[in-house]
Amino acid sequence: MRRLVTVVRREYVERVRSKAFVVSTFLGPLLVLGFLIGPTMLMQRQRGKPLRVAVVDATGALRAAVEQALARPHAAAGPRFVIVPPAPGDPETARRAGRDDVLDGRLDGLLYFGSDALNTAQAEYYGKNVSNVMDLQTLQSAADEAVVDRRLADAGLDGGRVQALTRHLDLRKIRVTATGEREDRGQTFFLAMLLLTMLYTTVAMWGAAIMNGVIEEKTNRVVEVIVSSIPTSTLFAGKLIGVGSAGLTQFSVWALTLAVLSGYGAAAGGGLPLPEVSPLLLASFVVYFLLGYFLYGSLYAAVGASVNTQQEAQSLAFPVMMPLILGFVFFPVVLGNPDSALSVTLSLVPFFTPMLMFLRITAVPPPAWQIGLSLVLTLATIAGATWFASRVYRIGILMYGKRPTFPEIVRWARAR
Amino acid sequence: MNEDAIRLSGIGKAYSGHVAVDSLSLSVARGATFGLLGPNGAGKTTTLRMIMNVLGPDTGTIEILGRPAAQESRDRVGYMPEERGLYPRMVVEEQLLFFAELKGVPRKEASQRLMPWLERLGLLEWRQRKLNELSKGMQQKAQFIATVLHDPEILILDEPLSGLDPVGVNVMRDVFLDLRRRGKTVVLSSHQMETVERLCDSIALIDRGRKVLDGAVSEVKSRYGKNTVVLAYDGDGAFLASLPGVVKVSDFGRYVEIRMSEEADSQLILREATSRLRVSRFEVMEPSLHDIFVEQVTAKGEAAA
Numbered sequence: 131m132r133r134l135v136t137v138v139r140r141e142y143v144e145r146v147r148s149k150a151f152v153v154s155t156f157l158g159p160l161l162v163l164g165f166l167i168g169p170t171m172l173m174q175r176q177r178g179k180p181l182r183v184a185v186v187d188a189t190g191a192l193r194a195a196v197e198q199a200l201a202r203p204h205a206a207a208g209p210r211f212v213i214v215p216p217a218p219g220d221p222e223t224a225r226r227a228g229r230d231d232v233l234d235g236r237l238d239g240l241l242y243f244g245s246d247a248l249n250t251a252q253a254e255y256y257g258k259n260v261s262n263v264m265d266l267q268t269l270q271s272a273a274d275e276a277v278v279d280r281r282l283a284d285a286g287l288d289g290g291r292v293q294a295l296t297r298h299l300d301l302r303k304i305r306v307t308a309t310g311e312r313e314d315r316g317q318t319f320f321l322a323m324l325l326l327t328m329l330y331t332t333v334a335m336w337g338a339a340i341m342n343g344v345i346e347e348k349t350n351r352v353v354e355v356i357v358s359s360i361p362t363s364t365l366f367a368g369k370l371i372g373v374g375s376a377g378l379t380q381f382s383v384w385a386l387t388l389a390v391l392s393g394y395g396a397a398a399g400g401g402l403p404l405p406e407v408s409p410l411l412l413a414s415f416v417v418y419f420l421l422g423y424f425l426y427g428s429l430y431a432a433v434g435a436s437v438n439t440q441q442e443a444q445s446l447a448f449p450v451m452m453p454l455i456l457g458f459v460f461f462p463v464v465l466g467n468p469d470s471a472l473s474v475t476l477s478l479v480p481f482f483t484p485m486l487m488f489l490r491i492t493a494v495p496p497p498a499w500q501i502g503l504s505l506v507l508t509l510a511t512i513a514g515a516t517w518f519a520s521r522v523y524r525i526g527i528l529m530y531g532k533r534p535t536f537p538e539i540v541r542w543a544r545a546r
Numbered sequence: 547m548n549e550d551a552i553r554l555s556g557i558g559k560a561y562s563g564h565v566a567v568d569s570l571s572l573s574v575a576r577g578a579t580f581g582l583l584g585p586n587g588a589g590k591t592t593t594l595r596m597i598m599n600v601l602g603p604d605t606g607t608i609e610i611l612g613r614p615a616a617q618e619s620r621d622r623v624g625y626m627p628e629e630r631g632l633y634p635r636m637v638v639e640e641q642l643l644f645f646a647e648l649k650g651v652p653r654k655e656a657s658q659r660l661m662p663w664l665e666r667l668g669l670l671e672w673r674q675r676k677l678n679e680l681s682k683g684m685q686q687k688a689q690f691i692a693t694v695l696h697d698p699e700i701l702i703l704d705e706p707l708s709g710l711d712p713v714g715v716n717v718m719r720d721v722f723l724d725l726r727r728r729g730k731t732v733v734l735s736s737h738q739m740e741t742v743e744r745l746c747d748s749i750a751l752i753d754r755g756r757k758v759l760d761g762a763v764s765e766v767k768s769r770y771g772k773n774t775v776v777l778a779y780d781g782d783g784a785f786l787a788s789l790p791g792v793v794k795v796s797d798f799g800r801y802v803e804i805r806m807s808e809e810a811d812s813q814l815i816l817r818e819a820t821s822r823l824r825v826s827r828f829e830v831m832e833p834s835l836h837d838i839f840v841e842q843v844t845a846k847g848e849a850a851a
Contacts, residue, residue: 136647144636351631355692358598358625359648361617528600 133360134368141372145339146379154335155380159387181238181265184214184228188221188245192276196241199272210265221245229256241273248281307495322465322492325415329485330458333422334451336377337430340369341443344434344527353527362524366431370516374423378416385412414491421508422484425515426454432519432539435526442533453481461489468493478504480511518543549612551576551700551731552597557606558755559592566592568755569606574733574748579726581746581763582735583835585843589755590735591628594704597733598625611699621650624698628705628735630689632677639664639673642692649696656695663691667717683714690718694725701725703734707741719745739836749835751842758842767832774837775804775812777819778827789818801827805837 145151183200187193200211214237217227221242228240239257247253253273260266279289305318347353356365429450437443460482464473468490477486478500487504490496525542526534534542552574559567567589574580584590595601597608599615610619633641639660646656664670667687672680677688686709693701707715722745725732736742742749743763750760759766777786778801786802787795791810796803804815812830819825833841 133648133650136644140644144633347631347633350634351627351629352633353631354595354600354627354629355625355631355645356648358595358600358623358627359620359645528595 134364134371137360137365137368138372138375141343141369142375142379145373145376151376151380155383158380159384180210180212181262182212182214182236183239183241183269184216184231184237185241185243186216186221186224186228187243187247189243189247191280192243192247192273195276195279196273199275200269202272210268216240232256232258239269241269243273248277248284251277253277318493319465322489323461325411325492326458326461326485326489329415329419329422329488330454332377332380332419333426333484334454336373336423337426337450338447339376340373340427341430341434341447342440343369343373344431344523345437345440345443348435348527349438357527362527363520366428366516366520366523369431370424370427374420374427377419377423381416381419411492414488417505418484418488421505421512422454424512425481425484425508426450428512428516428519432522432526435523436529436534436539438530438533446533454485457482457485460486464489465493468496474500478507480504480508483508521545549576550574550609551578551611552733553609554593554597555607555609557593557596557603557608559589559596559601559604565755567596567603570752570755570757571606572750572757572760574731576731577726577729578748579722579732579746580734581742581749582733582752583737583739583742583749583839584735584752585737588752590752591704592755593752594625594627594702594733594735597702598623621696622698623700623702624649624693624696626689626693626701626703626706628708630686632685632689632692634678635676637673638669638675638677638680638688641677642688642695645692646695649698651696659695659697660691663695666721667691682709683711686710686714687717690721698730700731701733703732705736706734707736707738739834739839743835751839753843759838763835766838767835770833770838771808772812772830772832773806773808773810774831774833775806775815776827776829776831777802777804777815777825779819779823779825781823783819783823785822786815786819789815791815803837805833 185193185196185200187196197213201209201213203209216224217231218224219227225240225242228237228242231237232240235258238259239255242254242256244250244252244254255266255269282289282292347356353365430447433443433446433450437446460476464476464486467473473486473490474496476482477490477496479486483504487496487501491501521543522539525545526539550573552572554570554572556569556571557567558565558569570589570593582590582593592601596603597610597615599608599620608615611622613619636644642660643653643656646659647653651659660673661670664673667690669680669684669687669691672684677685680688690706693703707718710718722732734742734745746763748760748762749766751758759769761769777783783795783802786792786804791807792804792815793807794805796805806812806815816825816828819828
């Protein structure tokens with residue numbers, strides 16, 4: 131027991147002291163924040179410069195309305211368009227002139243309505259850049275609005291009144307849970323996505339950390355000295371526990387950061403729309419992380435023991451990664467319909483359970499028996515996987531030379 | 547307390563068809579310095595690994611200090627594998643304490659014992675460095691400390707002197723002698739016969755997984771009798787090989803070694819030599835371990851081929 135503690139402590143201390151750990155633990159949240167906030171900020175900065183747009187209207191009935199709609203200030207960013215009068219002459223000449231202006235950079239875009247635009251419901255936009263989706267969206271709805279208004283007026287209807295009557299429904303989504311109701315503007319989805327990604331990356335990351343640790347001990351031949359002192363099983367268990375504890379330490383730092391941030395956000399008047407993270411959710415996150423970690427970590431350790439170099443590990447690690455990736459791929463299926471027979475079945479498959487059962491918990495809490503069953507099945511699989519892995523490990527760590535084939539590895543596991 | 551330090555009874559180990567060790571029986575007396583000899587691939591490392599319980603033998607039993615090999619007996623043994631192994635990116639002091647703790651020594655105690663060793667082997671000012679900042683020789687010494695820090699009764703050293711410079715060899719030899727004075731049992735494997743001949747009091751020679759011979763060094767040598775003549779001379783000694791009773795003549799440049807058959811008469815050789823050559827040295831002696839080793843291994847090889 132004391133020797134197990136010795137191994138655990140070494141693994142833990144060496145991990146936690148490493149630069150990689152410090153960087154990923156403290157810079158990780160900053161990076162995530164940067165990824166979330168960065169693009170939005172960049173987008174807003176870029177939107178600073180309005181587009182110079184000319185409207186050429188062969189119908190003669192739309193231009194005024196479109197120009198008016200385009201000139202409207204857009205949200206907080208101010209008007210997105212500067213209206214440039216079209217070139218003089220008939221519409222066709224004006225269109226050609228406008229196109230040349232676009233090409234020469236005197237104009238950013240030209241909106242052209244053909245003479246039967248009201249009937250065909252078609253218009254054309256000429257621009258050097260036609261992938262600035264958000265601005266074009268605004269432009270399209272302005273044109274759309276003008277065309278519809280015109281048609282309504284021609285049919286003798288009042289545009290404003292029709293608009294009021296056909297206003298779209300705003301569906302408020304209220305999540306009902308045992309502890310009360312709460313309006314949801316996508317936080318549940320966002321949270322599920324975030325936690326699942328975290329679960330996936332951390333299991334993969336710490337699994338690979340074990341694998342690389344095993345390879346390092348093997349290539350540096352430390353392992354022979356260690357297994358001449360303690361049983362292989364103690365080394366194997368100590369490694370899993372030690373690296374896992376480092377993983378949990380990292381979570382604690384993250385959870386604390388989140389708590390401080392959300393506390394700060396709440397104090398600052400709810401600046402950040404942080405979703406509700408209940409202690410129960412946190413606890414189940416940790417539980418399913420540990421399940422995933424021990425399941426995949428032990429297999430990663432077996433892979434590490436079977437190979438000589440990290441390059442060799444790549445191909446052998448792939449079958450281990452596969453179910454983990456699949457679990458991640460299934461996430462829309464399960465999140466879209468958490469109670470369907472398919473979702474329930476998938477979430478009970480032990481290799482998927484850590485991710486998919488946890489995902490279901492974030493969406494709609496599944497019945498207790500399903501959670502219980504998933505725990506039992508996964509724990510049984512972990513027992514099998516660690517048994518298999520520790521036996522492969524025992525033989526593999528002393529084998530050098532050719533990379534073993536899969537049947538050979540199975541033979542190792544069955545060896546006396 | 548007069549039982550053997552190590553006793554192997556008919557141990558065997560095969561890897562997928564290839565027999566590495568074949569029903570090997572040996573015993574090492576307490577306090578002895580024991581040399582396990584053999585050419586490359588003879589099964590030395592496999593045997594030592596089985597003694598250390600790193601590998602399980604397919605057949606036979608291993609007793610250490612009179613008991614079947616178990617965790618408790620492993621704590622009383624120090625093992626230095628042929629391929630040295632320490633954590634390259636771990637601080638020297640930290641990892642030496644780690645290895646002592648794995649042998650069941652409390653950290654505090656290990657820490658107290660460590661300083662004298664670091665001082666003795668000249669690593670004191672390097673103890674806070676990472677291992678990969680040390681030179682190869684210093685890493686070897688650190689490895690040796692990892693082997694002895696838990697004060698084992700038995701030391702098992704696989705090729706302990708390979709890779710050391712002459713100064714390092716001397717330091718290590720002093721340490722061995724000191725360990726022997728303190729009653730420790732040392733088992734070392736080597737194919738450097740001179741080293742073994744100087745350090746060990748008993749040996750076993752193995753080849754192709756089997757024991758070829760074993761016993762005290764003096765006894766092994768006397769078993770071969772005084773059958774070797776060393777002769778230094780001026781002149782053409784080509785005729786020596788054809789003298790009656792001469793088995794082999796090895797020319798070392800400044801002198802020759804003449805191996806005689808059992809019934810040969812060394813005095814006949816001396817008479818013939820003095821009559822035809824200017825002899826400056828003549829000595830009848832026991833064969834070196836090196837000769838015995840080469841002879842045994844090649845003889846077996848020819849028998850097998």
